[in-house]
Amino acid sequence: MFIKEGIIASPGIVIAKSLVYEKIQLEVNKNKINDTEAEIVKFQNAVKHSHQQLEAIRIKAISELGEEEGAIFEAHAMVLDDPEFVEGVEAEINNNHLAADYAVKIVTDRFFDIFDQMDDPYFSARAADIKDVGSRVLQNILGIVQADLSQLEEDVIIIADDLTPSDTAQMDKKRVMGFATNIGSRTSHTAIMARSLEIPAVLGLGDITKTVKNGDLMVVNGLTGKVCVNPSDEQLQSYEKEKQKYQDYLKELEALKDLEAITLDGRKVELVGNIGEPNDVAGILKNGGVGVGLYRTEFLYMNSDVMPSEEKQFAAYRSVLEAFPNGPVIIRTLDIGGDKKLPYLPMDDELNPFLGLRAIRLCFKEVGLFKIQLRAILRASVYGQAHIMFPMISSITEVRQAKAILLDCMKELDQEQLPYDKTVKVGVMIEIPSAAIAADIIAKEVDFFSIGTNDLCQYTLAVDRMNQEVSYLYDPFNPAILRLIKQVTATSEKKDNFFTGMCGEMAGDPLAAILLLGLGLYEFSMSALSIPQIKKIIRSVTYEDAKKIADAALNMETGEEIMDFVQKSMKKLNLDI
Amino acid sequence: MVKKEVTVLNATGLHARPASMFVQTAGKFKSKIFVIKEGNSINAKSIMGIMAGGISQGTTIEIQAEGDDEAEAVDALVQLINDKFGE
Numbered sequence: 001m002f003i004k005e006g007i008i009a010s011p012g013i014v015i016a017k018s019l020v021y022e023k024i025q026l027e028v029n030k031n032k033i034n035d036t037e038a039e040i041v042k043f044q045n046a047v048k049h050s051h052q053q054l055e056a057i058r059i060k061a062i063s064e065l066g067e068e069e070g071a072i073f074e075a076h077a078m079v080l081d082d083p084e085f086v087e088g089v090e091a092e093i094n095n096n097h098l099a100a101d102y103a104v105k106i107v108t109d110r111f112f113d114i115f116d117q118m119d120d121p122y123f124s125a126r127a128a129d130i131k132d133v134g135s136r137v138l139q140n141i142l143g144i145v146q147a148d149l150s151q152l153e154e155d156v157i158i159i160a161d162d163l164t165p166s167d168t169a170q171m172d173k174k175r176v177m178g179f180a181t182n183i184g185s186r187t188s189h190t191a192i193m194a195r196s197l198e199i200p201a202v203l204g205l206g207d208i209t210k211t212v213k214n215g216d217l218m219v220v221n222g223l224t225g226k227v228c229v230n231p232s233d234e235q236l237q238s239y240e241k242e243k244q245k246y247q248d249y250l251k252e253l254e255a256l257k258d259l260e261a262i263t264l265d266g267r268k269v270e271l272v273g274n275i276g277e278p279n280d281v282a283g284i285l286k287n288g289g290v291g292v293g294l295y296r297t298e299f300l301y302m303n304s305d306v307m308p309s310e311e312k313q314f315a316a317y318r319s320v321l322e323a324f325p326n327g328p329v330i331i332r333t334l335d336i337g338g339d340k341k342l343p344y345l346p347m348d349d350e351l352n353p354f355l356g357l358r359a360i361r362l363c364f365k366e367v368g369l370f371k372i373q374l375r376a377i378l379r380a381s382v383y384g385q386a387h388i389m390f391p392m393i394s395s396i397t398e399v400r401q402a403k404a405i406l407l408d409c410m411k412e413l414d415q416e417q418l419p420y421d422k423t424v425k426v427g428v429m430i431e432i433p434s435a436a437i438a439a440d441i442i443a444k445e446v447d448f449f450s451i452g453t454n455d456l457c458q459y460t461l462a463v464d465r466m467n468q469e470v471s472y473l474y475d476p477f478n479p480a481i482l483r484l485i486k487q488v489t490a491t492s493e494k495k496d497n498f499f500t501g502m503c504g505e506m507a508g509d510p511l512a513a514i515l516l517l518g519l520g521l522y523e524f525s526m527s528a529l530s531i532p533q534i535k536k537i538i539r540s541v542t543y544e545d546a547k548k549i550a551d552a553a554l555n556m557e558t559g560e561e562i563m564d565f566v567q568k569s570m571k572k573l574n575l576d577i
Numbered sequence: 578m579v580k581k582e583v584t585v586l587n588a589t590g591l592h593a594r595p596a597s598m599f600v601q602t603a604g605k606f607k608s609k610i611f612v613i614k615e616g617n618s619i620n621a622k623s624i625m626g627i628m629a630g631g632i633s634q635g636t637t638i639e640i641q642a643e644g645d646d647e648a649e650a651v652d653a654l655v656q657l658i659n660d661k662f663g664e
Contacts, residue, residue: 084623114629122593126628305588305634 001230006205008225009186010194013243014178015236018216018229019156020209021167023146026138029099039093043100046140047080053136054080061169065196072129072165079133085111101141108134128189132164152176157220159212163190173197178220180208180227194222202227253532257288261524261535263517267543270523271531272328274503277303278316281323283528288535291327291385293450293525294503295320297373298335301342307369313376321384330387330450330501330525331377332429333370333402335359345369354458359392360402367405374409381421389450393428393435399445429503431455436484439491443498449488450525453504457481476506477559477566482519486554489520501525513537514575515566518550540575579651580641587661590633595662600624602653608644610654621654 062070092103115127152175161182184203194201200222219228219239261271272293273284337358350356363370390402431452465474492500501523508526553562603621610621619626642650
């Protein structure tokens with residue numbers, strides 16, 4: 001028995017026999033060749049043969065893994081046809097009298113090195129493609145047939161140095177239960193494949209292919225990153241138990257997915273997700289969120305070398321809105337400045353960047369840029385329930401100023417006869433203490449609030465949480481913060497057709513959930529993975545109990561006292577977190 | 578032979594999508610087409626060659642074509658670059 005620790009690549013626990021997938025080393029002939037014509041023929045036949053194999057794999061990959069995986073093999077076929085590859089190999093044979101196999105290896109390595117050295121994930125993927133194609137052609141020249149994983153007799157865990165798209169595509173997916181490899185990272189092909197097949201994987205184990213023998217019983221724990229080879233009976237029992245526990249947990253969360261976030265006494269709240277880009281909506285849907293509570297549009301700007309055009313933004317916003325036909329999508333306008341800068345928008349260094357030219361303040365200075373974004377959001381608004389949210393609002397004057405610019409954009413679109421939702425909801429982030437204190441004034445101009453607890457804590461408590469010397473002062477449970485939250489939700493309760501949400505980290509904190517519910521929060525926006533847990537808590541309490549807990553907390557003196565009280569109250573309600 | 582100099586204007590240069598658009602366009606013509614960058618000649622029909630060429634924003638390249646449709650080929654590729662690949 002032994003245990004090794006690697007990189008967690010895909011969650012879950014699996015217990016099965018191991019199958020060591022060791023590839024035959026490809027030895028090339030380095031001797032000079034006289035009959036170059038025969039080598040050219042050998043090469044051309046191998047290319048032809050490779051094309052046939054790739055086409056078969058492509059069809060299998062599309063039917064088992066989807067179009068995207070199939071496209072990998074189209075890219076492989078393109079490499080096979082590439083004139084620089086074909087002519088490169090033929091030149092090595094003709095000019096340097098190399099054997100076909102050696103020529104293929106030299107040309108493949110040359111391109112691999114070029115792409116591998118580029119500091120860009122797109123090119124790293126191309127490097128992997130080239131290596132995969134190169135070894136396919138080499139095997140065909142040398143007449144080597146690698147171990148066949150397409151028909152397996154029993155359930156196995158695949159042990160390998162690393163797995164290529166060619167390896168994974170041909171695998172018998174019904175029998176492959178997990179991966180454990182010598183090399184690899186969370187973003188490598190093996191990891192991506194394991195997550196899409198939903199099987200556990202631990203990578204980067206160093207020499208697992210050398211230390212495990214075919215048929216060894218092993219456990220791959222994708223929750224802890226540990227693999228256990230030939231476990232004792234006792235260990236096996238404990239792993240079985242852990243596996244069962246994880247499966248129960250998954251079932252429980254799965255069961256919650258389509259259920260409403262509603263308390264035992266019928267108070268409904270909304271659980272939504274924070275996203276940085278359109279692809280993130282998949283996580284929200286999977287975890288049962290009903291919309292987007294914070295779309296951080298700055299990533300659209302930060303991930304681009306140039307200012308993103310109105311069309312590009314429109315397409316991004318539209319795709320998010322279309323993902324939630326019945327749920328709100330709160331799009332926060334550009335929040336840049338402070339610690340976030342853009343390569344194409346020069347900004348002066350500031351002494352106090354967090355108190356300086358950032359977010360809405362910057363947008364007022366760069367009105368042209370602001371209008372492009374507002375136009376894009378308005379145009380997308382016809383595809384769902386768009387909510388526009390302005391960040392860093394400190395007074396009603398700024399809200400009015402922002403709304404005036406929004407009105408300008410609406411008039412422009414009217415003139416251009418472009419459709420938009422004329423009743424689009426407009427709201428503000430509550431993250432500056434002045435906005436929380438004067439929430440009743442600001443509420444007159446907007447349809448919703450979203451409390452940004454990260455900045456609200458930072459500004460209210462005057463603490464930089466990145467500074468380790470003072471970060472202990474950063475405490476969302478501080479009575480002053482709870483009172484500010486209460487002030488905002490109380491204002492919101494007095495207005496019809498108005499809601500208050502929260503998009504800071506506190507909204508996804510299980511310890512804070514009851515407190516926030518009791519304070520009257522309606523919408524909780526968090527990272528998608530937190531949604532099921534918060535939903536479970538909301539569904540296990542009554543609003544009446546939550547209100548009592550919140551009221552008591554509001555009269556306490558310190559954050560520690562409040563946290564301690566919440567923990568004890570949750571225990572009393574039989575809620576473990 | 579027809580040749581023309583052109584400066585790459587789009588932000589990402591001949592990377593990923595622009596590179597494959599460029600190679601696909603070149604592939605539509607019968608002529609032999611080459612991209613000359615700093616004296617190095619790259620086959621315009623090779624995705625690997627074009628991507629490995631490191632042709633970034635601001636790089637000036639020469640496009641050369643020789644064959645029946647050489648003029649059309651050069652025009653089409655220059656046009657693609659000047660249109661910033663529709664970005």
